[in-house]
Amino acid sequence: MGKFDITLRDAIGKIPQKFVQLLTGQRGTKLLDNTFPAVKERKADLILELEDGSIFHLEMQTKNDKNMPFRMLEYYTLLKQKYPDKPINQMVLFVGDGKLNMPDSLQVDNLHFGYQVVDIKTIECKELLESDSLEDKILAVLCDVKDFERYIKTVVGELVKLPEKERADYKSY
Template sequence: MPSKDIALKDIFEEIPHRLSKILAPAPIKELLPTNFPSTELRVDFLARLEDESVLHIEFQSFNDPNIPFRMLRYYLAIWERYPNSPIKQLLVYVGNRKLRMKSKLRLRNLTFSYEMLDIRQIDCRVLLESPDPMDRLLACLCGVEDELYLIEKLIKTMEGMNEEERKDYLLKALTLTELRPNLRIRLTEEVKHMPIVVRPEDVRLPKRKLRKDILYRLGLEEGKQIGELEFAQNMVITLVESRLGYVPEGLAERVREIKDKEFLHTLIKKLISSEDILGVLKRELSV
């Protein structure tokens, strides 16, 4: 199971107070088992509501053209287990690209549909003002206008936690923001001085992805501390690669030559806020 799915499952096991009210058409009465051994299917979230209906929520991080067929299989498995309960299905899209999936399936003798929501339609401030830490975590995936405000709220949430709780909360935030690369870079920069040791085994990613992961790339593995200058240099290179998908020839060498930390921090802010990454590089670094 991908790390993002694990994080979402863990969060929803605690029933985020405010988001559950947004997503569920009625208050949640009880959580239901999510696995269906006879079919080898497992859904992301299943609950009985106070109106006695069954709510199924599925999270999707990429556009899958076959998702209507999968949702139909889930529906049939749920109906077989709870034949006397109305079933409500909701597909919550948490991906970074534009939502392009269909919420309806039309076959020759069958028409099937379900509700669908792009989580970015929810204003993150609605969840950030919730007293529930899980709501604040999920705000990372919602519509964000002020990333710094969101990060400040997450850090403030961690202030009352013990070390293990802070570590678990931070890792969940970093895992979820794999889906929001720019936010993840800013979050990593803001928390790098927090007294939390993050090792590669803590970041639940396959080895092939771990080497590309921002935490690994920025030298946080094994609690390693690197100088602020090197950190800023790495941040510029990683940010460019994240935005462009590649590192322009000669960029890494050019960035390593820069010894002015303030210039690098200013450059990072420009790269984060600009849509024209190549233009910024040309103006600031003559690359």
Template sequence: MSSKDIALKDIFEEIPYRLSRILTPAPIKELLPTNFPSTELRVDFLARLEDESILHIEFQSFNDPNMPFRMLRYYLAILERYPNTPIKQLLVYVGNRKLRMKSRLRLRNLTFSYEMIDIRQIDCKVLLESPDPMDRLLACLCKVEDEVYLIEKLIKTMESMNEEERKAYLLKALTLTELRPNLRIRFTEEVRHMPIVVRPEDVRLPKRKLRKDILYRLGLEEGKQIGLEEGRKEGEVIGVEKGKRIGIEEGRQIGELEFAQKMVITLVEGKLGYVPEGLAEMVREIKDREFLHALIKKLITSEEVLEVLKKELNV
């Protein structure tokens, strides 16, 4: 089971208030077991609604051409357990690519269908205004027109939590935004100064994927903690090379400059698949944070990366 699947299951165990009302035809009466031992099947979400019907929801993060057959197998397993009970099936697509799956299966002696929705059809503001923190979390996957506003709402949500709750919430947000790379980059930049230590084992990614992850690569080198710790306590003094000790403000500025330099290099590599010769050294020579931040925004929003580099850095 992927980390994204785990995060979605954890969120739906708490039944997000507003999203459940968007997705379900009637209020949820009770959650039902999701495993079917006799068939070795497990569904993502299963509940009995107040109208006594059964609701089955599957979350899918990529286009699977075999999805209609999978949904049919789930339907038969549910029907066998709950005979003579109306069953509604809903596939919620949360992937980043265009939805291309079919919601109907037509065979010689069988016609089968289910409902399907791309979660990006839902305006994230609807969920961001919900009193339920889980709704706000799922807003990351919805239609987002103002990423800054969304990130501000998530950070404000975490402010009222204790340390453990805040860390769990942050990890879920980081996991879900793996599906929205540009949002993940911005979100990572905003939360990196939060007094939360996130370690590689917390991210729950295979090692080969972890090394490619934006949080890992923009955080610290392998073997160190993910999540920068400089600037955590006002007035704290941090050490730098050659034993020199400087005040927290200067240390914070150095950390932000290095982070911006790393982000530029990582964005270029992520979009091109390689780093042009000499670019890394050129970027590390840039000491203007405002220029680097402006360059980061252009790289995030532009598909013509080489053109941006040529114009801004004469690469």
């Protein structure tokens, strides 16, 4: 931070009432803490660049979270700083039991922010089950699988075909 920035911050650090009143139309009443300690590491569930050049951010959520809009806004800000010229598309995928009732937007003060919220149970898993990708077949368990016994047999059948080392990688799933 430059000397000029420090001088300015020191000057406004004692509630310059006329200055605040000119900017806001009101008097300042109390100085609040202006430090934001410790940057926390954020790790998104999935971030991809799509074929159209846009960025897709996915968060999977097992429980309804009323604070999800703030988390998604934080991710959006981080993504936009990292990829300023790319459109950002965000989705929360609800993979929990019960009814989805999370907000898909945030509107406070002068801010309006939104993203998609989708319940995995509304997604037809047939395409995942028919995929050539074992990862797709494993993820199909999150959808509304009609014949669960057949599903398990299919996935286990695929796993036993793999070499032992490769099969070991899937044990963590």
